[in-house]
Each structure stands twice: as structure tokens, then as C-alpha cells.
Amino acid sequence: MWKTILRRLLVLIPQVAVLSLLVFILASFMPGDALTGKIDPNVSPERLEELREKWGFYDPWYVKYGRWVTDALSGDLGESTSYKIPVTELIGNRAANTFWLSLLTLGITYIIGVSFGVISGRFNGKPVDKAISFYTFLALAMPSIVLGVINIYFFSLKLNWFPMGGTVNVGMQPGTLSYFLSRIHHMLLPAITGGVLYPVGVIQILKSEIVDYKISDFVMTARSKGVPEKTIYTRHILRNAFLPTAANLGYDIAFLLGGSIFIERIFSYPGMGNLFLDSILRRDYAVVNALIILFAVLTVLGTLISDIIMSAVDPRIRIK
Amino acid sequence: MEKNELLRIDNLITSFRIDGQHYAAVDGVSLSVSENEVFAIVGESGCGKSALALSVLSLHNSTYTKVEGNIYFKGTDLLTMNVDELNQFRGKDIGMIFQDPLTALNPLMKIGEQIEESLTFHMKMDKKQKKARTIELLEGVGIVSPELTYSQFPHELSGGMRQRAMIAIALACKPSLVIADEPTTALDVTIQAQILDLLKKLQKEMKSGIILITHDLGVVAEMADKVAVMYAGQVVETGAVGAIFKNPLHPYTRSLLASVPGVDSAEGNRLHVIEGMVPSLKNMEREGCRFAPRIPWVDKSEHEEHPEYHEVDKGHFVLCSCYKNFSMRGEG
């Protein structure tokens, strides 16, 4: 098992290297350069030229790339032109918001996903299964943007159960219970919006696995041993059916940690997704590039988590 | 000495639902298996032998399969029972061995765990006793290092060892009847020989009845005391193994035995070929003798309108009178 993890990590290094190169090339297309925002506009052109020279604006691209990489490795991903604070710090406090929202969304997703998946798998073909299938189509057919809009329209504006956006009521003292509750209150609607749409994958995988295992040979063997149906489900069918679901958990964690851009935008929730959009609009490319690299690495970590879960759960991978 | 009867199947009809219609794969089969006896059911694909085996313990999927008739196990009819009652018999009094050891074991459960599972539901044993019994079982089926195999997973074992584990599962509660559905078909011939010898040894020790389902006439000759030959859902001939192999009567049995290559045939001559094809479940002519279309040179009058069993001699039954003066094509 450790070998697979080590190999996965080793593969990560070239991938990130190529990724950084790609992001660097992407960045070089982006208008503006290291100087934008650093100099006051009324500096004379010669002075501007001199500064550009000093800052190595005219160096060959590989020198610039080399400098950029060494900075990145030392944690300095450049400065946000719009907020004038280091990129890492800017992303840092937004990451917390996204993390908690993603965690809540992940929870809702897997509670709905697993329960619906098991029910529709076990009662395959029955009315409840048809209802769940209808729900999955509705969820597939509903872009998160549209559901977000509809949710705000009904639950925030009309019924006023949930706030329209933001993370916490103004004037709340951090650390107090009411602050915490208000944070949850702000997160609920976006989390539900995501949590209702994302479980489709979990449901479909779980259902097809259960349906396949129900007619498998080793379930027939269990029945021939006189094992009651309930135990056959828990010890034989579900145990095997949960394997791919567990494997997908890794991907889902990474995907959700990335913060859903759509949902954060509609609910104007200041997470990393929203930060990305704002940075794009403000041409704040240092932040954009940092976020892209962060999410790419997150995705690879997601696959790593999946591998670890798979080898932990499935003896066929663990014991060669 | 007349062995007392273990299982009596009475006019069993197992039909599968295809496009809303029910078609009988097992079409009125009656047979009885006694203690300490290996009863072989032999036939080609689609003759209904596996459907019969699964019907005994009602392992069919009830939405697509209808099972009618009676199956008396030591006097009680299994078909009238609900699942909970049936579960008292499954694994305890009647054990099953399946064909493909690769898929018949749960890949995520240790071998020991899968054997103990039937002990848990049928025997009053604590953890320690169950483990001891399992190790003893593994040793009994000829596994070299039982302690190691106890905590191994199915994918770590070879095909032959996995089949031995299957046998250990089936025999865990010392059942009086074991149903083996093509137990060695998926194994190599050298491993098959070992597994068959093992089954024979265990059968003698436990004096249990074994129903052996197979398509291999050689396996029948090696293992069986009594034989039933099936064709198109019906038993066409049944009797002691000596009678069936020495003095086969039903045209199908005789044709099958003549088709076996390498028996005495020198390299030159031709094997006997049964004309036509096994009819599919849906478009099968169910009236009259079902083998008639495969032996066209036999005159219509030879066949019975409603074929019955003729007891040629003690315990040797043949379906339909066409066996009387049947001769292979060209031998006439």
C-alpha cells in the first residue's frame, strides 16, 4: 500500500512542475506585470523604464520563471495588487470560509447520497426507487446557479428563513455562541443548495453496485448458508457496494474544498471561489494563479486520498 | 439394505418468466435421494439440472421464477416454508457447493469468517469453539496450513484451495444432504481429481447424501451411485450407475455415451453426432417425446403420445417407449 502512495506522490512532483509552467505561461499572457499597482501613475516614463530594468522585466522568460518558482517555493506567491497584502495571507482567511461551507455541503451530500443510494438499490424497481431516480434527474437537470436563484427567491426573500448572503450578521462578537450560530445560519442555504445537487453521483454508483451484488454468486452462497436477508445486506452486499463510494470520497473532498464558484457567487459567500472571480474581474493575476495551483494540488491530493481509502478498505489492493 | 430416504422431489416444475410468459425449465421431475448415497444429475446445457438444484433451497429470484410441486426433506415439504423457516435448513441440514470458486466467496471477508458465518446461525458456539471448529474443517478439506488460510482472503488462494474452502463452508454444520452444482467444472483436471476424491472421502465419513450436478460423464462414472439423465427439463433415464453406463436404454443416453471422444475410438473413426439442436426454452415442443425430433429415422409409432416411465428392471426407469427397438443411425 505504501508503495502506491509513494508512487502517487512521486508522480505529483512532475505534474505540479508542468502545471506551474502552464500557469506561468498563462500568467505571461495576462496584461500588466510585476510593476502594475506598485508605482504611482505620475512617475516619468524614463523612471518607469529604469524600474522595469531593475525589476528584470526584460529578462528572458526562463529567468523570470526561475525567479517565480523560487519565490513560490519560499511561500511568496506574489502580492495581491488589489488588496496590497501577500497572496497567501489573502487566500488564508478565505480558505476557512470555504472549508466550513464545503464540510457542511459534503455532510449533506453524503447523508442524502448514501441513504437514497441504499434505499433505491435495495428496493430496485419499486416506486420509492422510481421517486429517487426522478429526484436524481431533477438534480442533474438543475444547474446550481438556477437552484441558487430559486432558493434565495423563496427561502430568503419570500419566507425570510435564511439571509441572502455573507457569512455572519454585522456586529457579532467572534467566539460567542450567537456568532457561531449566525455563521451556521449563513452557511445553511448555500450548503443545502450544493448538498441537494451533488449526491447524484453517490446515489447512482451505490445503487448500481447494490443491484449488481444482489445477484452475485457469493450472495447466493450466503443465502445457501441460511444467513437471514438483513445480515446478507449488511455483511455482504453493502460492504462490497461501499467500496467505490468510499473511493469517490477522496475526489469529492477535493472538489468541494475547491469551493463551488457558482454557489459562492450567488450567495455572495466570501470563499475561495468568490475570491477567484473577483481577482479575475480585478485583473489581480497573482491571486488567480495561486488559486489555480492550489486547486490543482488539491485535486491530486483528492486522488491520493481515494487511493489510500481504496487500499485500506479493499484487501485485494492491500495484499498483492 | 434399504437406505432411508433423505430427499424426495415430487413432480417439480420450475419455470422462468420471459416477456411475461412462464416457461418450465424443470418440467415435472420426480426423484429421491437416500442417505449415504451420491446421486448424480447429468445433462447438457439448458437441460434444467442447475435450476433443479437451486429449487431445493428456493435460491431462485422469486420475482422471475415460479417453483411448483413438492420437495420433501425427511418428510417436511420445503416449498411450503417461508424464508425464516427455510433458513433453519439452509446450511444446517442441506449444504451447497457452487461452480465458480472465484465469485462464490465474498472478496472482502476472510475465509475463516465466511466459514464461521454458518456456524453462527446454526450452532450454539462461542468465539473460541467456532474458530477451533473452522480450523478443524479447513484441515478436513485438505488445506495445508489451516491457521494461515483462516485469516487469508479469497484472492490469495488458488482455484483448488478456494473450492476446498467452499466445501468446508458447505460441511460446516455436518449437513445430512449436500448439493454440489458442477463443483469441478471450473478447475483443471488434476485439481478436479483431488476435489472429487476429497468429496468421496468426506461423503463416506459423514454418511451424507450428495446431489452432484454435472455435464461430465466421466465425473458421473467416478462418483455416482445413482444417476438421472436430464434432457429439455425432464429426466429421461434414471437408475444405478452400473446399469446406466453398462446398459443405457434411452436414445439420448446412448447417443451421449457414443459422443464421448477418446474412449475407444482410434484416431480414424467418427464420433456419433446427435442431429438437430437442443430446443430453446421458449420454442420447445412440450408434447410427446421431446427427443423424437433429434432421432428422425425412428418411426413416429415408436414414441408414446404421453410418455411414461417404464421400469426396465429394479430402479432403472426409462421415459417413452422409443427405447425398445431404438438403434443408432446406420447400425439398424
Next chain:
Amino acid sequence: MENLKNKRSKKTDESKKLLNKPSFGRAVRIELVHDKLAMVSFILLIIIFATVFIGSTFFDLGEAVKVKLGMINKPPSADYILGTDASGRDMVGQMFLGARNSFLIAIGVTALCGIVGILVGLIAGYFGGRTDNIIMRVIDFISMLPRLMIIIAIISIIPKYDVITFVLIVSALSWLSDARLTRAKTLQQGSLDYVQASRTLGTRNFVIMFREVFPNIGSIIIVNLTLNLAGNMGLETGLTVLGFGLPFNTPSLGTLINYAMNPDNLQRRPWQWLPASILIVVMMLCIYFVGQAVKRAADAKQRVA
């Protein structure tokens, strides 16, 4: 050493699962007739497409986009069935043109991804070995990238930008699932004897790939394309709402839903964004239901009819 001789029952069962009856078209028709929901969706889809494509010819793009100051934010009335937007433009015109654009883009992206995905998948799946490894490493790398962000980043920096570039950018990062599915199915078919047989009969590799293997996996790929079609429509709408979809002056369902982004539109002028939202959800639902029927037709063992 695995000493399992592959007796007839095991191998034939597996190959039976992978191959299904030849007439996929007929099977789809049977499935549609049998499944009422799919039939209704199919008819509904045809009606929507017909009205959208024919209807949109009546609305001249310039006219629909022209600003009419006197008519700002009119609620639905006799002469403006769906009312007007903040710049006085008639919603009905925008609905028709928007629906057509959204749909064309979705088809464009789906088709492009389909073609690239099938080609790459076939080559990787059929030749295997080194070619397969290289292609899979590339696919793994691209799938590592956060698709949405890269699309938005590229869109924000492209100077010349129109519908075509939008379709190209989105497709460049969306063909991976098609490639993976095609590769998996090709690998499956490649293990079957008829592919080996063709090689021994002197048929060239590319002929085997397209004439022998592709017809056997075509039906599953069609199912995947229908499901992707719906997905891509959702993507286009989302991007446009965020402001990174279609260029400003081309109406699409996304631009209509975008009105909902400002709170008082959301509250007091639902006629501007609600119809587009409903239309997009209905279209995607219909596509999915039809897709399910097609999927059942493709997968022999699940056939209802």
C-alpha cells in the same frame, strides 16, 4: 498460479454481457414506446427545438438587442407577453434567440468533445501499451486542472472573443470523460476474440478500430453524449451568468438568468429570469429522460421492452 481452466460457462457469459443485438435503432424505438415518460419528453424536446429554431428566425438579432428607453422594466402585458428588461428589450425575442444560442453552443461543445474523446479513446484503448500510457498520463494531467477556473481565466484574457472561441475553450478541457469512457469500452471489446480474429484475417488496425470495434461501443457513447449535452447546457448558462460565458451582446439563457443576480430584479421582476430558468430545467430534464431510454436500449441486460 491461477489454475482455472476457462470452461464454456464463464467466458461465454462474460462476452455475452459485452455484446448486444445488432439493431440499436430499433431497440431505442421500442424503449421509447414502452417508457411513457421518455416518450413525452422526446415529443416535448422536438416541440421546443422546432419552436426555438423556427421561431428565432422571426426575431432579428439587432431588433431584439436594440435599447428602447420608453419600455424599461415593463411587466408582462398584452404587447410584451413576457415584459421587458432593464434596457427595454422584449423578453420574448431574447428567450427565442437565447434558447437557440444556448442550445447551439451545448451541441457544439458536446460534438467537439465527443469527436476528440472517441478518437483518443479508441487509439488508447485499441493499441494499449506505451501509446495508452502516454495518452493516459496526458489525460490525468489535464483532469488535474480545475476546469472551471482555467476556462474563466482563459476567457478573461482572450482579446478577440466570440461564440466559436468560447466553444473551443470549453471543449479543450471537457473531452476527458468522453475519452475515458471510449477507452474503457474499447479495452473491453479488444479483449474479445472477434478483434483478434480480424487481426489474423489481415484487416488493418485502423479499419478494425472503426469498422469492427466502434459499432459495438457506439450505442453506449451515444448515451454518454446525450447526458453530456444536458451537462454542457448547464455549464454554458452558469458561465454566462458569472459573466464569463457568451460575449455581452449575444443573448443566451444565461444572460436572462443573469438578471436574477441583482436583488430587486430577483424580488420584483421575476418575469425577467424565471421563464429562462424554467425553460433550461425542462429542456435538460427531457434530454435526461430520453437519455435514460436510450441507455436502456444500449444495455442489453436492462432492456424493459
Next chain:
Amino acid sequence: MALLEVNDLKVHYPIRGGILGRVQSYVKAVDGISFRIDEGETLGLVGESGSGKSTTGKAVMGLVEITAGEILFDGKDITRYIGKNHSSYRKSVQMIFQDSYSSLNPKKRILDIIAEPLRNFEKQTAGKEKKRIEELLEIVGMSSETMFKYPYEFSGGQRQRIGIARALALRPKLIIADEPVSALDLSVQAQVLNFMKDIQKQFNLAFLFISHDLGVVKHMCKNLIIMNKGRIVEKGVKERIFENPQHIYTKRLLAAIPDINPDRREELQHFREQVAEEYESKYHIYYDKDQRVYDLKKTGDDHFVALP
């Protein structure tokens, strides 16, 4: 001069492991075997699963990459271009597959399936092609309107015969039959075997008959090769091998065949126990220290055994 000559054929599959996925060891599926087939002869290649018999068949057909050794056809060395799909070698050597269900493309009609080889090598008019296909179907005992049906409309035995008709299209001299009847029922098996003998006489065909079923091989083949662990343990005329097996593996294989005569049950039981003991005790003699089979030594005319 032999029709087909195989010298020291080796097919090794690399196993990659470790962190960087370097090649750590090899699965020696075929580890140095040599044999010859003359025109019109049926050579049996027998062994259990994993013995390398199918890999050998595939290697001779160019479906698998050859690690070492050479293959001569009609005296010419064809090892180099054996893997090319479109080589003229294809016209003289064809293959029949085990799983009749998957060896015919289900989406094509029988007409196109059989015509595939013809269209690859012989440019013919549609009419002539159709006539040739009718001829071929005639040979395999099937009616001509079979042409317009699809594979799923036929039984296992019929599909196998269609496969044979396709193999005969280019008038080959040698056919590699990889377990041609293992997937068929007894009665259908007899039909196909008889039929293979007929076409052998009619077209003076040579067969490389690969099977794990010794009964079938005893019926079909004149010379036999017994394979184990990728090497040949015994080679020779069928009568000698069946009556007087030398190698302990051949003895165990022959002893394991279930006999159709129930009276010989006990006798066979003891014989098998005897053979099993001999196999255990003499294992180290017949296999070297790393369990490899020795090279073949001549122990009688037309009888070779792998001895130290």
C-alpha cells in the same frame, strides 16, 4: 521439410513494480519450446491453464510479441513480420477461437464476416464473392441463406462452424485451433470435431490443436506435446505417450482423467494415489532447483521426455 517449424520460442511478459515501475521480473509464459508440423498433420498441444499452450498458439499467429526464438513457415523465417496484420503469411495460416460467441462480430451479417478476409486479399466482384461464400458455407454444412442472418441467431456449434468457414476463405495450409470445442456441449463438440477431420482430408490441412481435454486430443491428434510451466515435458506419438508416459507430470495428467467405466473406480483410485506419491517423491528429479522443466531428451523413436 516441415510446414511450420518453431525453434526455442520464448514469450516473457515483464512485471513492473517498485516505486518507479521498473521491470522487476518476468512471467515466463513460454520459456523455450521447439516443435514442427508437417502438411496435413494434426499436432496436439496439451496442458492445464497457465501452461503456456494458448500463448504459443497466439505467438505463432503473431497476436503476441515474441521475446526470442524463430518461426519458419515453408522453410522461410517469418519471425520478423509475423505481427503485421496484412502479411501474406496470413493467407497460409488461420485461427479458430474458443469462445464461438465472441469470435464473430455481432453487428455484422455472416456475409460480411466471412467476406472480411476475401476483401483484404482478393479484389473480387460482389457476385463472385457471394458465390465463394456460398461455397464456404456449403463446406461447413450450412445453408446459403445463413449469409443474411446475424451471429446471435445461431447456436454455439453453428457459430463455431461459421468461424471455420471464415478461416477457410483464404485456403490456408495450417489452422491454429485454440480450444475449439471446450466451450461446446458434448453432442455439439462431436459434430465440430468430425467436421474438422473432414475438411482436413478435403484440403490437406494441418492443425495445431490446443486443448486441456485429453479425451478430445487423443481422438484428434497423431503427435502430442505436453506442456507445463511454459515448457515441453513430453513430446511424441500419441500411442507411446498414452501407453507409456515417462514424465511424472504426464503420468499425473493422464491418471487424473475420469474414466467412463464405473467398474474401474477403485482400481483408478489406487493408481492415482500411487502416481501422486511418485510425483511428490520424484519432483526434485524431474524439475531443477528453481522448479524449471529440463530440456527434452530422446527416449525412444518419436518419443522425447524432459529429463535432467
